[in-house]
Amino acid sequence: MLNRLVVQGLGFVPTPIMRKLSARYIAGETQAEAVRALTELAARGFSGVYDILGEGIRSRAEAERTAEEYIAGAEAIHAAGLDTYVSIKPTHLGMLQDEGLALELYRRIGARCGELGVFFRVEMEDHPTTDATLRIYERLREDYENVGIVLQSRLFRTPADIDALAPGPVDVRMVKGIYLEPASIAHTRPDPIREAFLACAEKLWDRGARVRLATHDAGLAEELIRRVRARGMTADDYEFQVLLGVQEPLWERWKSEGHPVRVYVPFGPDWKAYSLRRLSRNPQLMRAVIKNFLTPG
Numbered sequence: 519m520l521n522r523l524v525v526q527g528l529g530f531v532p533t534p535i536m537r538k539l540s541a542r543y544i545a546g547e548t549q550a551e552a553v554r555a556l557t558e559l560a561a562r563g564f565s566g567v568y569d570i571l572g573e574g575i576r577s578r579a580e581a582e583r584t585a586e587e588y589i590a591g592a593e594a595i596h597a598a599g600l601d602t603y604v605s606i607k608p609t610h611l612g613m614l615q616d617e618g619l620a621l622e623l624y625r626r627i628g629a630r631c632g633e634l635g636v637f638f639r640v641e642m643e644d645h646p647t648t649d650a651t652l653r654i655y656e657r658l659r660e661d662y663e664n665v666g667i668v669l670q671s672r673l674f675r676t677p678a679d680i681d682a683l684a685p686g687p688v689d690v691r692m693v694k695g696i697y698l699e700p701a702s703i704a705h706t707r708p709d710p711i712r713e714a715f716l717a718c719a720e721k722l723w724d725r726g727a728r729v730r731l732a733t734h735d736a737g738l739a740e741e742l743i744r745r746v747r748a749r750g751m752t753a754d755d756y757e758f759q760v761l762l763g764v765q766e767p768l769w770e771r772w773k774s775e776g777h778p779v780r781v782y783v784p785f786g787p788d789w790k791a792y793s794l795r796r797l798s799r800n801p802q803l804m805r806a807v808i809k810n811f812l813t814p815g
């Protein structure tokens with residue numbers, strides 16, 4: 519309840535203060551700020567993910583603008599020589615309004631990224647969008663090698679979704695899933711979500727997938743590292759993915775132990791609306807954020 523009140527209260531916090539609170543999690547508002555943050559991370563030995571904040575777009579013009587901005591981002595990443603890929607939410611490309619439009623725009627981004635040698639990833643949103651997102655990914659796989667997807671261990675359906683993927687190489691960012699889903703379709707307790715993460719990773723490895731381990735859960739990561747080693751994987755075969763500003767000491771440690779770490783760098787003018795929507799959907803995250811602010815270092 520306290521969390522919910524805090525989340526609601528955040529809506530009234532003046533923008534400059536919210537901006538300050540969000541600063542460590544968001545690279546800024548512009549492409550130049552994102553590229554600067556990614557360049558600084560690269561100098562520290564971290565590869566990156568380029569994410570323009572936004573979702574739920576319902577106008578064709580806006581969705582097309584998003585695609586153009588991603589193409590410009592891929593060009594800037596290429597020009598800066600960064601090991602960074604672009605990551606795009608399907609509803610940021612208008613999928614809620616028109617699945618065909620989102621597919622067309624992913625193709626536009628994928629084609630330019632292919633020319634530049636930049637990878638692109640289709641992100642996963644809440645459960646009403648899962649089927650359409652997987653359909654789009656499968657269509658993209660037919661034409662592009664430089665494309666990946668996100669799968670959420672929280673959802674009961676994910677093992678079956680892995681089985682249903684068409685044969686051939688797949689590149690998966692494995693996550694717990696940020697959207698709080700109903701208990702009828704998803705695990706809701708931490709342990710089953712963690713167990714499902716491990717089971718999904720094993721299932722993906724068994725089919726030869728490249729699995730990107732996106733988590734800040736130290737215990738889960740430890741078990742993943744044990745399994746990575748047991749399978750004889752090298753640093754080319756896996757990587758951790760983390761969010762900018764979240765649990766940095768943990769990823770510094772992983773890096774110093776020789777594990778590849780890629781940092782997700784979100785930015786854009788939509789940062790405030792995005793932060794509020796995210797927090798109001800998952801109030802538990804607010805507790806984590808507050809804890810993070812209050813913890814020295």
Ligand SMILES: Cc1cc2nc3c(=O)[nH]c(=O)nc-3n(C[C@H](O)[C@H](O)[C@H](O)COP(=O)(O)OP(=O)(O)OC[C@H]3O[C@@H](n4cnc5c(N)ncnc54)[C@H](O)[C@@H]3O)c2cc1C
Pocket residue numbers: 641642643668670691693694695696697732733734735736759760761764765781782803806807809810
């Ligand atoms: C690179 C990346 C990409 C992602 N892409 C997607 C996606 O496409 N779709 C999707 O549904 N989800 C996505 N997620 C979110 C993911 O599903 C989880 O919600 C998120 O990573 C938190 O789960 P966790 O595994 O880190 O474990 P948790 O147990 O939730 O967190 C472990 C610890 O990390 C800290 N922590 C975690 N998140 C935060 C935060 N935001 N702020 C402050 N502290 C925090 C907490 O202190 C907590 O104790 C992504 C996550 C990452 C890292």
